[in-house]
Amino acid sequence: MSGTAAETSGTAAETSAAGKATVTAAKAVEYRGVSLGYQGKPALTDVDVTLREGQKLALVGPNGAGKSTLIKSMLGLVDVLQGSAAVFGRDPGAARGRAGYVPQSGSLDADFPISVRRVVMMGRYRRIGWWRPARAVDRKAVADALDRVGLADRATHRFGTLSGGQQQRVLLARAIAAEPGLLLLDEPFNGVDVVSQEAIVRVLRELSAEGTALVVSTHDLTLARELADLVCLLNGRQWAAGPPDETLAGGPLRLTYGISG
Numbered sequence: 001m002s003g004t005a006a007e008t009s010g011t012a013a014e015t016s017a018a019g020k021a022t023v024t025a026a027k028a029v030e031y032r033g034v035s036l037g038y039q040g041k042p043a044l045t046d047v048d049v050t051l052r053e054g055q056k057l058a059l060v061g062p063n064g065a066g067k068s069t070l071i072k073s074m075l076g077l078v079d080v081l082q083g084s085a086a087v088f089g090r091d092p093g094a095a096r097g098r099a100g101y102v103p104q105s106g107s108l109d110a111d112f113p114i115s116v117r118r119v120v121m122m123g124r125y126r127r128i129g130w131w132r133p134a135r136a137v138d139r140k141a142v143a144d145a146l147d148r149v150g151l152a153d154r155a156t157h158r159f160g161t162l163s164g165g166q167q168q169r170v171l172l173a174r175a176i177a178a179e180p181g182l183l184l185l186d187e188p189f190n191g192v193d194v195v196s197q198e199a200i201v202r203v204l205r206e207l208s209a210e211g212t213a214l215v216v217s218t219h220d221l222t223l224a225r226e227l228a229d230l231v232c233l234l235n236g237r238q239w240a241a242g243p244p245d246e247t248l249a250g251g252p253l254r255l256t257y258g259i260s261g
């Protein structure tokens with residue numbers, strides 16, 4: 001597909017009636033002709049997408065497609081080699097305070113003796129400052145976030161004793177406690193049981209309805225279709241971007257995965 005096709009897809013992503021967000025909602029993410037890479041070598045090219053507050057974007061593609069690279073770039077952690085990348089109208093690194101990140105569960109050492117509540121409190125550190133004690137407002141934000149993911153009764157448990165799905169929900173609560181305008185989730189459904197998956201999907205829908213912009217990388221096409229307002233198909237480059245019924249219809253998906261016929 002040509003660069004023009006990617007541009008056309010990008011425009012569709014912005015102007016389609018996808019999602020609840022109207023074209024008047026602020027732009028959380030605006031990428032135009034972006035190439036991203038490491039040590040000057042491109043890993044993902046032709047990214048052209050606009051995500052507005054309240055919209056949910058799914059990043060879909062095979063292993064090594066560039067999904068994590070795109071997510072990390074929105075935190076300012078990957079070099080922009082070409083094009084323009086903005087998060088809330090600023091350089092992605094400069095907007096990091098407004099972006100929350102949920103890593104895959106397993107990224108936090110499960111043997112580390114820390115309570116669930118302390119993990120979620122980490123989400124408040126940017127607001128509190130590392131050296132200051134938590135205030136009542138911080139404790140309430142932590143309790144609310146845990147309640148939201150359905151784990152209020154686990155606050156005093158050791159993080160490592162929870163199941164993988166519960167740990168993922170705790171990491172989501174940690175990000176929510178930071179009250180981000182843009183929430184980035186890297187494969188949040190990997191190895192997660194159905195109860196946790198449903199809890200995560202419910203919370204993401206609620207956050208979106210409240211105006212949070214969401215970016216979720218996933219291998220699960222059914223979930224992408226159910227959850228997302230917009231889908232970016234990635235495999236070394238952006239192959240398409242737009243509403244799920246256009247991007248996940250067949251043709252663009254086959255191209256992305258290199259399936260002929």
Ligand SMILES: Nc1ncnc2c1ncn2[C@@H]1O[C@H](COP(=O)(O)OP(=O)(O)OP(=O)(O)O)[C@@H](O)[C@H]1O
Pocket residue numbers: 038043061062063064065066067068069070
């Ligand atoms: N720190 C790094 N330094 C150099 N190359 C990297 C680095 N991180 C990722 N890459 C390369 O960038 C490309 C995209 O990787 P990325 O992890 O973004 O893919 P992904 O779609 O998230 O894959 P997966 O589904 O397996 O997690 C790959 O070729 C990978 O080897």
